[in-house]
Amino acid sequence: MLVSLCVSANDNKTHEVKDLDYGVSLYNFYQDKYFSAITSLLVAEHYQRMRSGSLYPELMLGGLYLAYGLNDKSAAKLNNLIENKELQITADVQADAWYLLGKNYYLNGKNQQAIDALENVKTELSKEYQEERFYLLNILSVYTDNEQAAIKYLDLLADNSVWKGYARFNTASYLVRSKKDIELGYQLLEEISSQQATGYEQQTLKNRANLAMGLVSLQDSDSDSAASFFKGISLQSFETNKGLLGLGWSYYRNDNYAEAIKPWMSLATNQKDSDLEIQEALISIPFAFEKMHQKEHALYQYDLALDSYKFQLDETRYLMDFLKTDDFIEQLSPGGMGREFVPVKHIVENFNPLINRYMLKLIVSKNFHRAVEEYHQARYLRYQLDNWQNGLPAMKMILDEKRKTHDQKLARIVSDDSLKKVADLKRQRNGFYRKIVMIEDESNALALMTNHEKELMELIENVENKSKILGSLDEEVALLMDKKRVISGLLKWRLETEFPERLWLVKKEFAMLDKAIKEMGRSVESLKATWSSAPEDFSSFDKRIRHKAEKIKVLTSQAENSIAYYENKLRNMFVNNLKEYRNQLKLYHDRALYAKARLYDSLMARE
Amino acid sequence: MKKLICLLLPFAALLSGWVQAEESEKQGSVIASNIEDLKNQVLELNRDLFVLEEELLFSANTQVSVFVSIDADRLFKLDSVQLKIDDKVISSYLYTDREVEALHKGGIQRLYIGNLTSGEHELVAFFIGKGPGGRDYKRATSKIINKSDQAKFVELKIVGDTTKEQPGFKVKVWE
Numbered sequence: 001m002l003v004s005l006c007v008s009a010n011d012n013k014t015h016e017v018k019d020l021d022y023g024v025s026l027y028n029f030y031q032d033k034y035f036s037a038i039t040s041l042l043v044a045e046h047y048q049r050m051r052s053g054s055l056y057p058e059l060m061l062g063g064l065y066l067a068y069g070l071n072d073k074s075a076a077k078l079n080n081l082i083e084n085k086e087l088q089i090t091a092d093v094q095a096d097a098w099y100l101l102g103k104n105y106y107l108n109g110k111n112q113q114a115i116d117a118l119e120n121v122k123t124e125l126s127k128e129y130q131e132e133r134f135y136l137l138n139i140l141s142v143y144t145d146n147e148q149a150a151i152k153y154l155d156l157l158a159d160n161s162v163w164k165g166y167a168r169f170n171t172a173s174y175l176v177r178s179k180k181d182i183e184l185g186y187q188l189l190e191e192i193s194s195q196q197a198t199g200y201e202q203q204t205l206k207n208r209a210n211l212a213m214g215l216v217s218l219q220d221s222d223s224d225s226a227a228s229f230f231k232g233i234s235l236q237s238f239e240t241n242k243g244l245l246g247l248g249w250s251y252y253r254n255d256n257y258a259e260a261i262k263p264w265m266s267l268a269t270n271q272k273d274s275d276l277e278i279q280e281a282l283i284s285i286p287f288a289f290e291k292m293h294q295k296e297h298a299l300y301q302y303d304l305a306l307d308s309y310k311f312q313l314d315e316t317r318y319l320m321d322f323l324k325t326d327d328f329i330e331q332l333s334p335g336g337m338g339r340e341f342v343p344v345k346h347i348v349e350n351f352n353p354l355i356n357r358y359m360l361k362l363i364v365s366k367n368f369h370r371a372v373e374e375y376h377q378a379r380y381l382r383y384q385l386d387n388w389q390n391g392l393p394a395m396k397m398i399l400d401e402k403r404k405t406h407d408q409k410l411a412r413i414v415s416d417d418s419l420k421k422v423a424d425l426k427r428q429r430n431g432f433y434r435k436i437v438m439i440e441d442e443s444n445a446l447a448l449m450t451n452h453e454k455e456l457m458e459l460i461e462n463v464e465n466k467s468k469i470l471g472s473l474d475e476e477v478a479l480l481m482d483k484k485r486v487i488s489g490l491l492k493w494r495l496e497t498e499f500p501e502r503l504w505l506v507k508k509e510f511a512m513l514d515k516a517i518k519e520m521g522r523s524v525e526s527l528k529a530t531w532s533s534a535p536e537d538f539s540s541f542d543k544r545i546r547h548k549a550e551k552i553k554v555l556t557s558q559a560e561n562s563i564a565y566y567e568n569k570l571r572n573m574f575v576n577n578l579k580e581y582r583n584q585l586k587l588y589h590d591r592a593l594y595a596k597a598r599l600y601d602s603l604m605a606r607e
Numbered sequence: 608m609k610k611l612i613c614l615l616l617p618f619a620a621l622l623s624g625w626v627q628a629e630e631s632e633k634q635g636s637v638i639a640s641n642i643e644d645l646k647n648q649v650l651e652l653n654r655d656l657f658v659l660e661e662e663l664l665f666s667a668n669t670q671v672s673v674f675v676s677i678d679a680d681r682l683f684k685l686d687s688v689q690l691k692i693d694d695k696v697i698s699s700y701l702y703t704d705r706e707v708e709a710l711h712k713g714g715i716q717r718l719y720i721g722n723l724t725s726g727e728h729e730l731v732a733f734f735i736g737k738g739p740g741g742r743d744y745k746r747a748t749s750k751i752i753n754k755s756d757q758a759k760f761v762e763l764k765i766v767g768d769t770t771k772e773q774p775g776f777k778v779k780v781w782e
Contacts, residue, residue: 020674020715020760020781027714031705035650040717042654043661070647378642381649388656395663402663544659551652558645565638 018052019044025060032341034068035380055081055093063100066107069374075104095123099133106136111143135163142174147181150174165205168192173212189213193232206232207239214246223253238364241267241277248284257288264288268304273360274312276581279588282308286595295603302596309589312358316582319354323574328352329567332372337383342376344369355574362577371573375566382559389552396545403538410531422524429517436510440503445495448502453491460488661720669722670758673698673730677710679767683744683774684737685710688763690719691731697721718763723754730778732763739772750778 017023021044028037041061044050050057058081065074078101081089089097102118105111118137125133134156141149150171157164168188175185192209195202214229227250233243244263251260267281286301322328334350335342348356348363355363362368413419439447449457463484467477661670675688685707690698698719702710710716731749738744752761760781768775 017676017713017715017762020672020717020762023676023713023715024674024717026712027706027709027716030709030712030714035653038650039653039657042650043657046654046658068646070643070650072643073647374642377646381646384649384653388652391656391660395660398663541659541663544655548652548656548659551648555645555649555652558641559649562642562645565642 018054019050019057021049022057022060025057025064029060029064034064035340035377035384038064038068055087055089059093059096059100062097066100066104069377071104071108075101078104091123095121095125096129099125099129102133102136106140111140115140115144131157131161131163135167138167139170142170145178147175147178162199162201165192165202169205169208172209176216186213186216193229203234204237207234207237207243211239211242211246214243214250218246218249218253221253223250226250241275245277245281248281252288257292261285261288272357274358275361276584279309279585283588283592283595290599295599299596299599299603302592302599305592306589306596309585309592313582313585313589315354316358316578316585319352319358320575320578320582322352322354323571323578328571328574332375332567332570333379337379339376340380344372347372358581359574359577362574368573371566371570375563375570378559378562378566382556382563385552385556385559388548389556392545392549392552399538399541399545406534406538413527413531419524422520425517426521429513432510432513436506443499445499448499448506449495453495456491460484460491665720665722667758668756669724671721671723671752671754672717672758672760673719674760674762675710675716675718675765676762677765679765679774680769681711682739682767682772683734683765685734685765686736688718688735689733692723693728715762723759725754725756727751727753730761732776732778734765734776738774744774746776748776748778750780752780
């Protein structure tokens with residue numbers, strides 16, 4: 001994994017999920033699926049689904065961009081996180097953002113900016129990241145030629161930290177190389193070489209330190225010490241062959257040729273993997289025999305070396321031809337394009353055995369790992385584009401279906417009676433409104449009579465009409481008329497006094513009716529808006545689909561170019577590496593041939 | 608770029624490997640920048656297409672998404688999940704070790720996205736795997752979900768009950 005991310009999740013703690021999409025992104029991230037992890041965060045960002053308000057998703061996006069090789073985007077995201085005051089960033093998130101930004105600059109070779117960013121981490125990071133931060137500051141101090149800072153950060157690393165070993169080795173190498181403090185450099189190397197290695201990484205560092213110390217001792221003509229350091233290199237490691245070769249030379253320097261031959265023989269007989277140490281051992285063996293005056297034996301060993309060189313030259317010629325074929329490219333991508341993450345181990349397992357035999361050092365190199373990772377990323381981009389390309393016609397079909405259904409529904413809705421009823425209701429409402437306004441303007445209390453009151457009023461009017469017929473002189477009629485006046489007066493008085501209250505009640509009921517009608521109106525408007533906007537929506541979808549199809553076409557061609565670029569790069573990497581190896585082999589072959597001729601001459605002269 | 612330490616020994620093969628443990632590589636070529644630009648463009652396109660797909664196929668008033676998460680402290684090793692809505696199997700998923708590991712670390716899997724009409728629906732999830740002591744384990748959990756006109760998010764949670772030393776299965780509906 002290129003970049004470890006500062007994420008809130010921890011393997012040993014319970015996980016409180018605050019944002020589902022953040023969790024989905026983590027799920028992809030933990031499977032090294034950076035493309036998918038970024039996409040899920042971007043989609044969530046589009047829909048504003050991150051409701052927790054936490055800035056960890058933002059931080060994670062910055063880290064994911066970095067892991068996916070989008071360095072500029074990553075730096076922009078992290079800088080925004082740090083500088084944008086509105087975000088109200090917490091100290092923890094800020095520390096993580098500075099740390100990731102520092103790592104970003106480091107990976108881009110911006111050493112001073114990386115140092116500044118990493119030194120801006122004010123809050124303690126988690127232990128793992130804190131140790132890595134000190135390590136990065138140590139190596140950056142080495143790159144910027146600041147030995148005091150390098151030593152300071154080396155001292156800050158915990159003794160049990162895996163980073164301490166690397167920092168110690170790097171600092172030692174730098175101090176010796178720059179001659180700034182050779183003594184301290186040696187001391188650091190000795191510390192590594194004398195440590196009890198508990199894991200693979202520590203053992204590797206120990207081997208490297210022993211190798212370095214062995215070489216330094218050889219340079220100082222201290223062959224005994226050199227032999228002791230070379231013996232400290234474990235068998236079955238990447239440094240083993242160098243160690244055996246060096247051990248042979250240590251004995252050779254002490255004129256102990258018989259002992260020198262032993263490790264070289266061990267190298268020469270173990271040719272499962274082929275490297276330059278073995279080739280050098282092959283030619284050094286007869287050379288040592290010559291020194292021991294065993295010329296016949298030396299001649300025999302030269303012949304063996306020559307046979308081996310010839311055999312390897314033949315095999316590597318065949319391998320060179322293979323590297324130029326499409327089969328080689330196929331072996332770089334087992335399992336097709338659809339895998340977002342392809343472990344390098346799976347690729348190597350799939351390789352032609354000759355590649356593993358002759359090019360192991362290239363296969364384990366960072367350059368190869370990075371190139372092959374980027375190659376697979378380009379292939380996955382192409383796969384995604386193909387996927388969408390194939391998916392767009394289905395989307396178009398669904399859109400057409402939706403449009404057809406909409407048109408059919410629209411025809412039904414337009415002819416539906418309910419809409420006419422809505423218009424009638426609105427007309428009635430307007431009639432009521434006018435009536436109420438008129439009653440209020442005219443203060444027409446009679447207009448607000450109840451049915452009972454209306455009946456009463458009609459009864460009074462009937463009494464009046466009938467009394468006219470009966471005549472006004474009748475006493476009983478006169479009494480009735482008096483009663484009628486009193487009742488009529490009372491009724492009118494009641495109507496007048498209750499008018500404001502009745503008007504308020506009528507208005508209240510009208511307001512409720514009005515609200516209901518308005519709501520219905522809104523529903524109708526929304527329905528109308530949907531009718532009218534649907535064609536536009538459909539055409540917008542249409543436009544988007546067409547636009548994306550065009551974009552896919554352009555990007556597919558770019559993705560193909562990228563794939564071709566990486567295939568070419570990887571092929572050249574292998575071809576050049578093999579060429580170099582073959583040139584060395586030829587050199588050893590010619591040297592062996594020359595030595596053999598020289599030896600023949602000397603034997604002939606002796607005879 | 609590998610940086611050799613200047614040790615002037617006559618043995619080429621010996622020297623070629625003494626390199627610094629860590630190295631930094633500057634990438635500044637035009638092609639690298641083009642590839643970065645391509646990655647960026649495809650990411651944006653991918654986001655746009657997911658959005659387009661979601662808007663077209665899973666509008667909010669019908670959308671339902673089901674997620675799976677694990678917080679079970681290794682009490683349960685998930686092998687597969689089967690999801691039913693209204694007695695109809697809508698998703699079956701078989702997990703790889705990497706996926707299970709990602710879930711244990713706090714990742715959440717989006718198991719299903721689809722459409723449901725408004726109203727009540729019964730969701731049933733079956734979890735199959737290995738329980739405590741490596742025993743075969745199959746459990747189901749169910750929940751009635753009420754689909755409104757808002758997108759519905761349902762989380763199937765595998766939790767650990769350390770007192771009982773048993774895994775538990777819950778359904779959480781996110782509002």
